[in-house]
Amino acid sequence: MSRSPSCIFVIVLTVLTAACASTGATPRPFPTPHPSAPAPTPSPDPGTAAPAPAAAPISRSAAAYGITGTALTLRGAPYRNGGSDPSGFDCSGFVQYVFGQNGVAVPRTVTEQFRAGRHVDTPQMEAGDLVFFATVSAGASHVGIAIGGNEFVHAPSGAGEVRVERLSAPYWSTRFVGARRVL
Numbered sequence: 001m002s003r004s005p006s007c008i009f010v011i012v013l014t015v016l017t018a019a020c021a022s023t024g025a026t027p028r029p030f031p032t033p034h035p036s037a038p039a040p041t042p043s044p045d046p047g048t049a050a051p052a053p054a055a056a057p058i059s060r061s062a063a064a065y066g067i068t069g070t071a072l073t074l075r076g077a078p079y080r081n082g083g084s085d086p087s088g089f090d091c092s093g094f095v096q097y098v099f100g101q102n103g104v105a106v107p108r109t110v111t112e113q114f115r116a117g118r119h120v121d122t123p124q125m126e127a128g129d130l131v132f133f134a135t136v137s138a139g140a141s142h143v144g145i146a147i148g149g150n151e152f153v154h155a156p157s158g159a160g161e162v163r164v165e166r167l168s169a170p171y172w173s174t175r176f177v178g179a180r181r182v183l
Helices: 005-018 060-073 091-101 110-115
Strands: 118-120 130-133 142-148 151-154 163-166 176-181
Touching: 060 091, 060 142, 060 151, 091 110, 091 142, 110 130, 110 142, 110 176
Parallel strands: none
Antiparallel strands: 118 176, 130 142, 130 176, 142 151, 151 163
């Protein structure tokens, strides 16, 4: 079967124009994360991509969800004085590790953590808040992470592993000294 020269010309022209549809501009994500944000300017060098737009900050509740989720996955990790990784945690090392895994820097010691963020009244405590107790001396000497529902997760030396406990338990309620929000 023979094709006419005009038909072949149309096919060749279609293939050639379809193969080079790029304008050289940097593609934008779809959907656009911030519709009101200005469009990125094209890079002066077509071979160099424009920098990616900054990621939108996550909400406090999303950050708290990530923090409590990370903390709960570490239940059963052993206690180790001075420990700050899953092979063994002390209370403040546990808090620092969990927050760090979620991109939030907190100080290393209980005393420094008790000064971080802002004070939270007990009725306003939320998941992700730090809860402090006087266990070995007056003032904050132990820290955990509130997970909601009157519970917190921590690395207690007496129990020997990361676990969940109730804030209202007699031992903890009589030693509670305050809560801080660092998110």
